Amino acid sequence: MEEVISNPNAFKEFYTQYEVHSQHVLYPKRVKFRNLDVVVTKESAYLKNSLHKYYNLKYDGSDHNSNDFTFSMLCEVVEEILSKSDEFGFGVITQLEIGFNIDTKLPAEEIIRSAIFLYKEKAYTANENFNGNGELLLFKSTNYLIKIYDKAKQYSIAANKLRFELKYTERAELKKLRINHLSDLVDKKKIRLLCKNLLIKLDDFLIIDAFDSVGTIPEKDKDSLRKYSSDRFWRSFGQKRGLVGLSRQAKGNHKKRLKVLVDKHELSKTKTLIKDGVIKKYVYLMNN
Secondary structure, three states: OHHHHOOOOOOOOEEEEEOOOOOOEEEEEEEEEOOEEEEEOOOOEEEEOOHHHHHHHHHHOOOOOOOOOOHHHHHHHHHHHHHHOOHHHHOOOOOEEEEEEEEOOOOHHHHHHHOEEEEOOEOOOEEEOHHHOOOEEEEEOOOEEEEEEEHHHHOOOOOOEEEEEEEEOOHHHHHHOOOOOHHHHHOHHHHHHHHHHHHHHHHOEEEOOOOOOOOOOOHHHHHHHHHHOOHHHHHOOOOOOOOOOOOHHHHHHHHHHHHHHHHHOOOOHHHHHHHHHHHHHHHHHHOO
């Protein structure tokens, strides 16, 4: 890879360091094309940053990912990277981010604040508002993290756009999905697996329509919904000390009760909207 990045025909700028007295060239060595960084260390080499932003920088000079990034655009970027050197094709993907910009009727920050509660019965890891420039919820898991945020407000877009984003931070889960090399990203069957996995994770979210101000819902049911929307309640299961130390069976019964309440009061419209939005956008992106 060192020979590749030091080729002036492939990369106009090549950066490294050297020790002044001995004139020895030091690591890391790096090149940049558009927003992509290629870094070579003494032990390894890696390429990082957004393929989506790479495409936008190429065609309009904009460093953003607020527009749609279609499958044909992805194929073009991957082909261009691989044309720099065959060695890029042998590299193993260790991290990958996939996301969808979903059009919504309500502002995304309103949905985030009032309807998105828990992921696998756990609260968000972080909640950012970027000094009023958008709301973001971050949920961290073992091999991945999920971000839900206001894409429209981030880029001052007039339309309402909710971003649902899944980032694989470890190779283990990517390996299960048979995502190993850049060339796998231009395989529609493997992109379909990525999207299917994202939808599975979306199903694990507790997303409930705003219910506090709904007059037709009895106060007793509202109290139950508030209880089930708290990670504190779910954390009590299996604990020797805690609220109640409830059993696995009792937990299952409460999950059934929660589903009954959501169905009874028709509080799944927001979750359906997000899921349908992901599927609709996926179909559009794969066919363009």
